[in-house]
Amino acid sequence: MxxxxxxxxxxxxxxxxxxxxxxxxxxxxxxxxxxxxxxxxxxxxxxxxxxxxxxxxxxxxxxxxxxxxxxxxxxxxxxxxxxxxxxxxxxxxxxxxxxxxxxxxxxxxxxxxxxxxxxxxxxxxxxxxxxxxxxxxxxxxxxxxxxxxxxxxxxxxxxxxxxxxxxxxxCGAASDPRPAWRMPATYSARFEFAGEVHDTTAMLFPLRRLLLEFQGYLRGRDCAVLRFTLEFEHYRHAASSVTIGMSAPARDAAQFLLLARERLQSLALPAAVSALRLQALEFTAASVVQADFFGSDAQQLQQLQLLLDRLQARLGDQQVRGLSSAADHRPERGWHFVTPQQSTPGPDTRSPARPCTLLHNPRRIEPPATLLSGPERIESGWWDGGDASRDYYVARAADGARWWVFQDLAGGGWYLQGLWT
Amino acid sequence: MSIPLPIGSQRTQTLEQLARLCRNAESGRAPWLAAPSGFTELDASLPGGGWPIGAIAELMSDAIGIGELSLLVPVLSRLARAGRYIACIAPPYLPYAPALAQRGVPLERVLLIQTCSLQQSLWATEQALRCPAVGAVLGWPAYIVDKNVRRLQLAAEAGGSLGILYRPPEAALESSPAALRLRLHAMPEGLAVEIQKSRGGRAGLTLRVGVAPTVVA
Incomplete structure (x- = not known):
């Protein structure tokens, strides 16, 4: 029964x-x-x-x-x-x-x-x-x-x-056991086109369906993904693929579609596409940010993540970064790039004021005519081979700009390293 | 390539903006919400008492390294401390993390976005301006036409953010739809700020602003 x-x-x-x-x-x-x-x-x-x-x-x-x-x-x-x-x-x-x-x-x-x-x-x-x-x-x-x-x-x-x-x-008078469908541990869904598709915009409709089904799967498992892969099958060419990454666990089909569209726009496919496959191998717990209710902080975070994902989908993952301070006296090692929002606060704010911009590599210059302040001696790095012994000054350039320059005490040469922008 | 706005919505937005400007002109209020610049002289000369929120400001600096970024640091710090993000789109030089931290800008709120073309930069600038989580967007377009400035202005308005465009000094010779245009000149002590255009405010003033860095403990 x-x-x-x-x-x-x-x-x-x-x-x-x-x-x-x-x-x-x-x-x-x-x-x-x-x-x-x-x-x-x-x-x-x-x-x-x-x-x-x-x-x-x-x-x-x-x-x-x-x-x-x-x-x-x-x-x-x-x-x-x-x-x-x-x-x-x-x-x-x-x-x-x-x-x-x-x-x-x-x-x-x-x-x-x-x-x-x-x-x-x-x-x-x-x-x-x-x-x-x-x-x-x-x-x-x-x-x-x-x-x-x-x-x-x-x-x-x-x-x-x-x-x-x-x-x-x-009538429900006898039991009728049904084979329960088992959720696969990884997700893979394939859509075969009736013919060959040359234009990525023609893929958007089936892609939307694939992503909605994927969203249902993620909700059913109560999990989310950080990335999924779209694989394109071609008749006379090995399959090609793109991976779409998120900055935070997500399971929203609309968000997926937005990102996939950004990526497809800039994608050069090697041949016409005969089938499309959506694959996800890794799953994470659903993020605390739920679709239904979130406060303004969470909402702001989600808005930011949407922006980051769009930027990364269009420009590339490596093009969107954050900045962090690093504990090193040498100015060129006093910072590094980080994943957005992963910065660590500056370890040393009691050092003399630093210029707002830095040259990627110090540039050799003639000894400056006008020094406004200095010297500040910076010595460090003998233990890792990058030893520096320098006297830093603020100098005025001919166009009125203020430069952050140093004299290398070992060689005596002068270098421009920063600008007081 | 930029995402085309539907013609209708663009037109509606423009009309709404016009209507707002007319209301402002009648009521005599500032045409923009303002964020204090942190420089008393400057705030006194800007309508609303600060940088225009929801609009574009153009900065045309005579040279690189005369304090053109320091001029913004107090407002960036204020916005970031209020929980909003600062997006730098394709800066021509590296913002130096320890210096920003020294001046009270929380680094975890700073985003650095590299692009491969002017078009990508404009697209990214528009996206960032539209995002409500972003408080200020700094761009350095080598070249930009009025139509695109207008477009970014609408994006800034939609996102309620401050859009800063650093433009070459020659740009001062042309007009621009930006709400605020400032020319920046080097001075032996500090920075001379010339207000070339100020929507709803006075143009033609030149102020001296002390941008010498102060370290925030």
Missing amino acids: NAGLWLCIRLPRLAHEVGIAAAAEQAAMERLAAWAYQWSSLVSYRLADGPLLWLELAASRTLFGGHAALLANIEAGLTQLGYSHACALAPSPAGAALLTQVGQQRCVITHSQLRSRLDSLPLALLALPPDVLAALQSAGLRRIGQLLELPAAAIARRFGPAASLYLQRL
């Missing part, structure tokens, strides 16, 4: 729906099952008799605000993914599957509601072999209710034990 509540989603044959090869139908169902996992931890699908996807909802409906709200969310999600579909809700998986074929009143909650809903429906809706259906028809039966009134033993004797078991399962 199944005490659950089952949502069944009937999809059109996907091969017709999205122009993919029939062999890819299973892959599409796998992706959809992963997507559906965000709503239910018991997901099952069947390709025979039209793709059907079941979600056991008894446990999750209170979580998502009642079954009506939950159903509305799921249907909106399916529409967003671009799948036409028919949903039905019933206390048995077979009952829900049957109700996806009727025009209205497709949601029943209790067994008695299910039974009275089935009573008036035509026999042809039953998922029984054609010869059994024909035999029932010739026995003068027209409606499911008439059949259900017969004793189970009599049905088993006349139409076979399989038919009897099906009818008991239909």
Whole structure:
């Protein structure tokens, strides 16, 4: 006896729906099952008799605000993914599957509601072999209710034990275990194009669907990613790929799409694309920044991360950096680049004032005519081979600029190292 | 390449901006929100008493190394301490981390963005200006046309940020839609700031500003 509540989603044959090869139908169902996992931890699908996807909802409906709200969310999600579909809700998986074929009143909650809903429906809706259906028809039966009134033993004797078991399962009177879909440890979803695609903008629609399904998978696992890979398959060329990285764990399809678009814009593909694959191998705990509620600090952080991700996607990871101080007396080693926001505060703020800008490498100059202040002696580094012994001055240049210069005490030469910008 | 704004929304934004300017002109209020510059003389001469928030200011410096960045450090420090980020887009020289830290700029709020072309720089400047988490964006465009200044101005307005464009001294010969334009001249002590254009304020003034660095303990 199944005490659950089952949502069944009937999809059109996907091969017709999205122009993919029939062999890819299973892959599409796998992706959809992963997507559906965000709503239910018991997901099952069947390709025979039209793709059907079941979600056991008894446990999750209170979580998502009642079954009506939950159903509305799921249907909106399916529409967003671009799948036409028919949903039905019933206390048995077979009952829900049957109700996806009727025009209205497709949601029943209790067994008695299910039974009275089935009573008036035509026999042809039953998922029984054609010869059994024909035999029932010739026995003068027209409606499911008439059949259900017969004793189970009599049905088993006349139409076979399989038919009897099906009818008991239909009404929820016999247990109907469904193979639970198992969430794979890594994510890989493939979309095959009907033909070759030359333009990256033509990939955006299927990419959007892949990313929405991916978002569902991440929600279902309650995790997030720092990066994912898009792999492009070509007919006469080895596959190429790009990795899209985030500065913070993310699972928002809109954000993914924005980043992927930035990256695709500047991408030079080696050949036309025949299939697209989305892959993620590593997962992290979902960040504290949730989609639903965040304070202004968290919101600001998220806005910044969106900016950083966009900049990095378009300009390259190495082009966006932060600055940090370092504990070294030699000015050229007193700083370094860091990952944005990872700076450490300056260890020594009691040194004399430093100029706002530094030359990457000190430049040899003639001895300056006007020294405004100095010297400040800086000696260090004998232990790591970069030994310096210098006298620093502020000098005035001919154009009025103030330079930070030093005289190298070992060689006597003068160098420009900074500017008082 | 820049992300094209839908024509409609661009037009709406421009109209809104115009309407705001008209209201401001009627009420006699400052045309911008201001962030104090940290220099009393300068604040007294700028409408609202400081740098324009939600607008573009152009700085045209006679030479590199006369205090053109120091002039901004107090406002950058103030914005960063208030939790907003400072984005430097393709600076022609390296901002020196210990000096910024000395002057009270929290380094974890500073972003350095390198680009490969002027177009990338303008795109990155616009993105950063639009981001509400960013308080100030500093750019050094070698060349920029009015249309793009206007575009950045709208971005600054949308993000509520201060946009600073360092432009070569020759740019002072042309006009610009920037809200504030300052020419900077070297002086033996400090910096001479000439207000070339100030939306809703007085132009033509030249002020002496002491930009000698002070170390924040």
